[in-house]
Amino acid sequence: MVDAVDERTAVARLLRRTCFTASADEIDDAARIGWDAVLAGVLSTAGDDAGVRATPVPELPALNRPDMGDEQDEDARRAYTRGAREQMDDVRLWWLDRMVAADRPWRERRTLLWHGHWATSFAKVRSASALLAQNETERRLGGGDFRALARAMVRDPALLIWLDAGRNRPGAPNENLARELMELFVLGVGNYAETDVREAAEALTGWRVMRREDPPRVRYAPRLHAGGTQRILGHTEAFSDRSLVDLLVSRPESGRYLATRLWGWLVSPSEPADASLRRVTEAYGAGRDLTALFRALLSDPALGQADSVLVRQPVEYVVGAMRALRLRPSTLDGKAAKALLAGLQALGQLPFQPPSVGGWPSGGAWLTTSAARARLALGLRLAREADLSDLERTPRKERPEAVARTLGVERWTARTKVALDDAAGNPAELTGLALAAPEYVVG
Numbered sequence: 001m002v003d004a005v006d007e008r009t010a011v012a013r014l015l016r017r018t019c020f021t022a023s024a025d026e027i028d029d030a031a032r033i034g035w036d037a038v039l040a041g042v043l044s045t046a047g048d049d050a051g052v053r054a055t056p057v058p059e060l061p062a063l064n065r066p067d068m069g070d071e072q073d074e075d076a077r078r079a080y081t082r083g084a085r086e087q088m089d090d091v092r093l094w095w096l097d098r099m100v101a102a103d104r105p106w107r108e109r110r111t112l113l114w115h116g117h118w119a120t121s122f123a124k125v126r127s128a129s130a131l132l133a134q135n136e137t138e139r140r141l142g143g144g145d146f147r148a149l150a151r152a153m154v155r156d157p158a159l160l161i162w163l164d165a166g167r168n169r170p171g172a173p174n175e176n177l178a179r180e181l182m183e184l185f186v187l188g189v190g191n192y193a194e195t196d197v198r199e200a201a202e203a204l205t206g207w208r209v210m211r212r213e214d215p216p217r218v219r220y221a222p223r224l225h226a227g228g229t230q231r232i233l234g235h236t237e238a239f240s241d242r243s244l245v246d247l248l249v250s251r252p253e254s255g256r257y258l259a260t261r262l263w264g265w266l267v268s269p270s271e272p273a274d275a276s277l278r279r280v281t282e283a284y285g286a287g288r289d290l291t292a293l294f295r296a297l298l299s300d301p302a303l304g305q306a307d308s309v310l311v312r313q314p315v316e317y318v319v320g321a322m323r324a325l326r327l328r329p330s331t332l333d334g335k336a337a338k339a340l341l342a343g344l345q346a347l348g349q350l351p352f353q354p355p356s357v358g359g360w361p362s363g364g365a366w367l368t369t370s371a372a373r374a375r376l377a378l379g380l381r382l383a384r385e386a387d388l389s390d391l392e393r394t395p396r397k398e399r400p401e402a403v404a405r406t407l408g409v410e411r412w413t414a415r416t417k418v419a420l421d422d423a424a425g426n427p428a429e430l431t432g433l434a435l436a437a438p439e440y441v442v443g
Helices: 007-019 024-033 035-043 071-101 106-117 128-141 146-152 157-163 174-186 194-203 243-249 252-266 274-285 290-298 314-325 334-347 369-385 389-393 396-407 413-422 427-436
Strands: 207-210 217-218 230-232 236-237
Touching: 007 024, 007 035, 007 106, 007 290, 007 389, 024 035, 024 396, 035 128, 071 106, 071 128, 071 314, 071 334, 106 128, 106 252, 106 314, 128 146, 146 174, 146 243, 157 207, 157 217, 157 413, 174 194, 174 243, 174 252, 194 243, 243 252, 252 274, 252 290, 274 290, 314 369, 314 396, 334 369, 369 396, 369 427, 389 396, 389 427, 396 413, 396 427, 413 427
Parallel strands: none
Antiparallel strands: 207 217, 230 236
16 A cells, blocks of 8 residues: 555645646645645636736748649748748747646646647648647647547548548548557557458548648548448448547547546556546546546546656646746747757657657656756756746745745755755756756656
């Protein structure tokens, strides 16, 4: 039996995993109002959010996409590629800014989870507007009925481009989307057969991505749909993309798979116990209620166990640090903004650029030696950009504890404390070191 942490530590853990960070004062306030009220407040997305209003979705000028196969139009292709990359960086900085500015950041944290689930990369999509539209879909539908989200995603232009499903024709249908829909997005490995993938690929034919439009759009061409009937998971009918999704999300394996995958990102690196998995999937229920699923995950007793520690993903780390230091990506100058994105790339998690359709790694994969160096460099950079005047007015010997309260760290280990005491004369160096300390990175 693993010991449980005290209630204040459990509340702090809840806030870190849903709101990116929490200062000691915020944790104290939350502990006073109690776990249930804190959880209800975290998951609520109702009402006005001044931080969201202050960070409206950017409007991207349409780019003229040339024929990428025309060697005679090299200058136009280079201009398009440069413009698309610049727009992508603008969107990355906007989303980081939204995550930092939101008064109730759960919706952005949840969108980041879905970005890792329906992982889609600019490296192949090459359209910031398509990825921005996908991001909005994940934000808008990420807390409701999972069927609505899955239905939208199988017609999402960016995902279709990423999985070569934008020109899916009968006779030789591309199986990528059908396979990942079953393996990674809805059912999980072992819950389908190869014949199901082939038949599902037939059901997904007919949808085309109009890449010359900006943003790219999907259109249905009946003449490109395979027609006939398909037999998928024991059901035979003339499937469409929607009826295929409806079948997959109705399978009991789907709820268990989703619960298990989200468990690893929010609750614990260990597999959920049978009782926990049963409780979470019952909450998800026949209505496929994602907010009920998140509520059940976050209220599971495992979240309060001492060994349920998670490593902050780089984006969580950066957003949490900037919220704590009251820094906004939108207020950084051009050089500092580029350094922020370069730092995330060095850490291995540049938004909208996952390494594969499986998304980013998790857990100990973020604790490499190179990541530690990158984290320290980025932490020092952020500290130099921050207003540390309050820390400068704090007596030197009290500064490590003051930084701990700002970052919501309960206590420094003796080894970290020695390093922080040595750096206490330089507030920026002290803060940068604290941001790279294990007590902040893991929790």
